[in-house]
Amino acid sequence: MALKTETFPIATSDDVVRVRQVTRIWSTELKFSLVDQTKFVTATSELARNTLEHGGGGTMTAEIIENGTRRGLRLTFRDEGPGISDINLALRDGYTTGGGMGLGLSGSKRLVNEFDIKSEPGRGTVVTIVRWK
Numbered sequence: 001m002a003l004k005t006e007t008f009p010i011a012t013s014d015d016v017v018r019v020r021q022v023t024r025i026w027s028t029e030l031k032f033s034l035v036d037q038t039k040f041v042t043a044t045s046e047l048a049r050n051t052l053e054h055g056g057g058g059t060m061t062a063e064i065i066e067n068g069t070r071r072g073l074r075l076t077f078r079d080e081g082p083g084i085s086d087i088n089l090a091l092r093d094g095y096t097t098g099g100g101m102g103l104g105l106s107g108s109k110r111l112v113n114e115f116d117i118k119s120e121p122g123r124g125t126v127v128t129i130v131r132w133k
Contacts, residue, residue, distance in 0.1 A: 006062055007060070010059060
């Protein structure tokens with residue numbers, strides 16, 4: 001169940017900075033440890049940058065969620081870019097299409113409690129991550 005929801009555009013580098021700040025603020029509200037905040041903000045940064053650079057921009061929806069006695073933060077990144085033809089390959093350490101180290105998707109997956117990616121070539125990509133308190 002979502003207790004708080006807000007959607008943010010990701011169309012410029014300034015938007016990437018803004019969604020990082022939102023993630024930090026909301027994870028602080030949830031009383032995440034500094035280590036958990038840093039992990040989640042790092043994953044947010046990678047996914048927001050991918051949304052902008054590979055997806056041509058999109059949105060991030062942030063939700064404070066509750067599951068029984070647990071509370072957490074769920075972030076959903078959406079773009080309508082070219083999509084990912086081989087998700088398993090894209091999640092492999094070292095795979096890159098942008099000249100980086102190839103740790104964006106795989107590294108983000110390791111930094112969160114839940115990670116889900118859906119993509120269809122020509123239709124875009126949706127990545128959802130969750131960190132529980």
